Amino acid sequence: MSERKVLNKYYPPDFDPSKIPRMKLAKNRQYTVRLMAPFNMRCKTCGEYIYKGKKFNARKEDVENETYLGIRIYRFYIKCTRCLQEISFKTDPQNTDYEIEAGATRNFMALKLAEEQARREEREAREEEANNPMKLLENRTQQSRNEIEMLESLEELRDLNRRQQTVDYSTMLEQYNPAETERERLDREEREDEAFVKSVNFKSKTEGSTRIVTEEIIEEVKEEDINPPAAKVVKPTSLSAGNNNSSTAPPIVKRKTPLVLVRPKAPPAPSAAASTSSVAVAAPTSSATSKPAGLSLLAAYSDSSEDSN
Structure with missing residues (x-):
């Protein structure tokens, strides 16, 4: 596919570039370039401030008979934006900066x-x-x-x-x-x-020195709540066999003592031995509470009366 815009031109076989006429231009002619102000400056004529970076259409030329290590030095001409006074400055490759020449003064030059x-x-x-x-x-x-x-x-x-x-x-x-x-x-x-370890007494659990103390609540149960049978009256002759002055004594009636219920509180973490002992202790208590205590007392009284007879 051919190019849309051809950049190369046709040269005939008899083309001689030396026959082309040359234009005679000035050796140091000026060019128009677009640039920005390299530093802040103030116009000497009207006092207008020109800040760094403002764009100008400037004329550029080479500085004659002045170079630095073979580097060309250029001069630029701009016009003030207010009074159209011409301002010129040139490059300074030695200090990598620009140097003002005429038409304005550079700001912040003291430092x-x-x-x-x-x-x-x-x-x-x-x-x-x-x-x-x-x-x-x-x-x-x-x-x-x-x-x-x-x-x-x-x-x-x-x-x-x-x-x-x-x-x-x-x-x-x-x-x-x-x-x-x-x-x-x-x-x-x-x-x-080491001192802390020695101060602490570590006792083995296998030793029999560990005891579990349980809290007991003792409550007195009234006789009316138990409903015991009537107490047996013992004859005075059976009790006063060896005493002659006991015939005038009033008959003695034996009553059973009030029943005491013990309710131990369960320990927070009882061991196996403690649990078995608690079960063993609790068994007779439950049997005692299940049967009325008055019957056993009456049996004891009847035996004593038969022996006395």
């Missing part, structure tokens, strides 16, 4: 000028020391004198601190040893752990 002055003085002093050995000797003597003065002032401050404070810093620094401090701390913790 730049101070830095340039400091660099210039430092360069001049270095060149003077390199070319003048006596100047180098004087500078070294002055530096040594300044160092001695600083050491003397430092020693005076140390003496003043020693008089005001009684702390011996050298001894403190000698005693301070991070490794020893860490070792001592570990030993102290180990001793504390």
Whole structure:
């Protein structure tokens, strides 16, 4: 597929480029370029401020008889946006910057000028020391004198601190040893752990010294609630066999004692032995409560009366 727009042109076989007439142009002619203001500036005629980055249609030309290490230097011409005064500036490849020439003043130049002055003085002093050995000797003597003065002032401050404070810093620094401090701390913790273990008495559960204490609630049951049978009246002759003066005594009636119910509270975590003992103790209690206690008392009374008869 052929190209839509052909860029190459046809050259006939008898084409001779030397026969083409040349235009005679000026050696240093100007070109119109589009650029932005490289720095903030102020017009000298009307005082208009031109900020950095404002776009202009500028004229560009080469600076004659001025280069830096083979690099060309260019000059630009712009016009003020208010009074149309022409402003010119050129490139500065040595400092990678631009330099204002005419028509305006650059803002914020004080800091730049101070830095340039400091660099210039430092360069001049270095060149003077390199070319003048006596100047180098004087500078070294002055530096040594300044160092001695600083050491003397430092020693005076140390003496003043020693008089005001009684702390011996050298001894403190000698005693301070991070490794020893860490070792001592570990030993102290180990001793504390051993003392704590010795202070605690660990008793084995197999030993018979462990006791489970249960809380008991004692309640008195009235005789009307139990409903016992009538008590048996014992003849006075059976009780007073060996006593002659007992015939006048009133008949003795034996009554049963009030029943006492014991309700032990279950322990929070009873062992197997404790549970079996509790079951063994609870069994007679339940049997005793199931049967009325009065029958057993009557049987005992009847036996005693038969024996006496």
